[in-house]
Amino acid sequence: MRILLLVTAFNGLSQRAWCALREAGHDVSVLFATSEADMISGVQRADPELIICPFLKDRVPAKVWQSRRTVIIHPGPVGDRGPSSLDWAIAEGARSWGVTALQAVEEMDAGPIWATRTFALPAAPPRKSSLYNGPVADAAMECVLEVVTKAHDPAFTPVPAGPGKARPLMRQPDRTFDWSDPTEQIVRKIRAADGAPGVKTEVGGLPVFAYDALPGLGRGGHPGQLLSRRQGAVLVGTGDGSVWLGHLRPADPGHGRAGIKLPATSLLGARLRGVVHSPLPVGSEPEHPGTYRQVRYRRTGAVGWLAFDFYNGAMAPGHCRRLIAALRHAVAQDTEVLVLRGGTDSFSNGIHLNVIEASTDPAGAAWVNIRAINEVCREIITCTRQVVIAGYAGSAGAGGVMLGLGADIVAARDGIVLNPYYDMGLYGSELHTFTLPRRVGAESAQRLIDEKLPVSAARARSIGLVDEVGPRHPDAYADWLAALAERESEVRTARNRRQAKARRLAAERVPIEVYEAQELAEMSRDMYADRSGFAAARLAFVRKVKATETPARLLPPTPAKAAPKSRRTATLRPAVPVSA
Structure with missing residues (x-):
């Protein structure tokens, strides 16, 4: 079936739907909702049999939905209507929620129902972005697949929606809190606005939008007082305790960093003079699970567990340094296996573009950042004391x-999406010219880099990008990963793996340092000479500038593009050394 995904942006859910539908054998293309005229003309060119809108903030033009079956994936249960569904659900403590696939009609979210799913919400308030990328996305994918199945059935008729409850856009007055309020209430309101738009408040005398909230263990001081700082976050007093705030964005449009969400300590700067710094050494476990910490190490028998969870997967130099210190601590232990596990929301998205953009010297900041993350990669590649599981x-x-x-x-984990390419005006580093061809082969590595398309976990396994795929549910995945680590920790199995890796590294004709040096030579041209538009691309990403056109790689193929290409011999990218 020819399916068009009509989207505001090609976000994680849209990418997941694109992957799943293509792997199911459908002809899938994408159209960004840049304007009404572009939507109408784009749909005419694509000529889809079905339009699905997994992430759409714009109204579908009547000329589109009146002539094509168009289904909206709404992040709310049957009867819910409005643009702030998840915000209200979290803020009001809903115990269950849902996703509904609705046919587009004149009234927003009021069309006939094609599919729906419901799920329980936890008692503790989830971060909105976590809820969206987890239970909401899972339910949405079930709805998408059901919609496609029903679209094949000529006898299917969607069910009328019936009366609904339209909720308004949640605005800052609906989100406001006072620092004398209870901790749970403050955390709930901030998480209902995370990752956008945040909640307007004042921290350290600076008007900000607050994000990334976690209940603190500290007490004392008065509400609103800065009590401590750690790993980029600040601890703020509340009416009955304290709250860690990991990220802030200036609320004053005239602020020099207006519009840029940053680690709290980076934004507050000199305002933190006199605020206690409370670092946690790498080996200070065990500790209370509520302790604010981005990197944690624990040991279970012969398995070391190094968990890291950086907000939105962005890694500034400070994050990299903390991870390097933890890696070296973990490698020094007498374990057989080291599991390096990223967060459930994001494993990693590479260098921290917001921190770079906010710097007085963005090129220099980017250079320091890529050097720092490369150090993490090198530590993983060269580790032969333990079997490393990522x-x-x-x-x-x-x-x-x-x-x-x-x-x-x-x-x-099943259901995640990988984007193994660079699309920000950067050549890329992270020693990918060494690792990627060794996993998927030179030809596939070149294709992944050039095509710039998302890859599902299932396809990643089929091409060798990943070795194993575990269950989708986070708890089931954790159990599965523990069982995998336990099997690999058997003394003989672990020794054989370590020795084989050591032999492979010793047999490399070209040292790893050469790969890094040549990657960095390319990156220096991108960062300092801006040869590929890194500055503009970074600015657009950080400022959330809406796209003005759909990337050509996502559009339906034109006859010229669809014509068979002459076979060429794939070569590694320029400046990549070839190892014997």
Whole structure:
């Protein structure tokens, strides 16, 4: 079936739908909703049999939905209507929620129902982005697949929606809180606005939008007082305790960093003078599970577990340094296996573009950042004291995909999406010219880099990008990953893997340092000479500039594009050394 995904942006859910439908044998293309005229003309060119809108903030033109079956995936249960469904659900403490596939009609979210799913919500308030990328996305995918099945049935008729409850756009007055409020209430309101638009408040005397909230263990001081700082976050007093805030965005449009979401300590800067710094050494476990910490190490028998969870998967130099310190601590232990597990929301998305954009010297900041993340990659590649398992519990993009490819085993969670390419005006580094061809072969590596398309966990396994794929549910994946690590920790099995890796590394004709040097030579031209538009692409990403056109690689193929290409011999990208 010819299916068109009409989207505001090609976000994680849209990518997941694109992958699943293509793998099911459908002809799938994407159209960005850049304007009404573009939507109408784009649909005419694509000539789809079915339009699905997995992530659409814009109204579908009547000329489209009146002539083509168009189904909206709405992140709310039957009867829910409005643009802030998840915000209201979290803020009001709903105990169950849902996703509904609705046929587009004149009234928003009021069309006939094609499919629906419901799921329980946890008692503790989830972060909106976590809820969307987890239970909502899973339910949405079930709805998408059901819609496609029903679209094949000429006898199917969608069910009338019936009366609904239209909720307005949640605005800042609906989100406001006072620092004297209870901790749970403050956390709930901030998480209902995370990752956008945040909640307007004041921290350290600076008007900001707050994000990335976690209940603190500290008490004392008065509501609104800065009590402590750690790993980029600040601890703020509340009416009955405290709250960690990991990220802030200036609320004053005239602020020099207006519009840029940053680690809290980076934004507050000198305002933190006198605020206690409370670092946690790498080996300070065990600790209370509520302790604010981005990198944690624990040991279970012969298996060391190094978990890291960076907000939105972005890794600034400070994140990289903390991860390097933890890696070296973990490698020094007498374990057989080291599991390097990223967060459930994101494994990693590479260098921290927001921190780079906010710097007074963006090129220099980018250079420091890529050097720091490369150090993490090199530590993983060269580790021969333990069998290294990279656990991709969340999706990853660009250098974040490449980060763990040097592990002995890459174990992904089902349903995640990998974007193993660079699309920000950067050549890329993270030692990908060493690791990627060794996993998928030179030809496939070249194709992944050039095509710039998302890859599902299932396809990643089929091409060798990952070795194992575990269950979708986070708890089931954790159990599966533990069982995998336990099997690999058998003394003889682990020794054989380590020795085989050591032999492979010793047999490399070209040292790893040469790969890195040549990658960095290319990156220096992108960062300092801006030869490929890194500055403009970075600015558009950080400022969330809406796309003005659909990337050509996502559009339906034109006759010229569809013509068979002459077979060519794939070569590694320029400046990539070839190892014997």
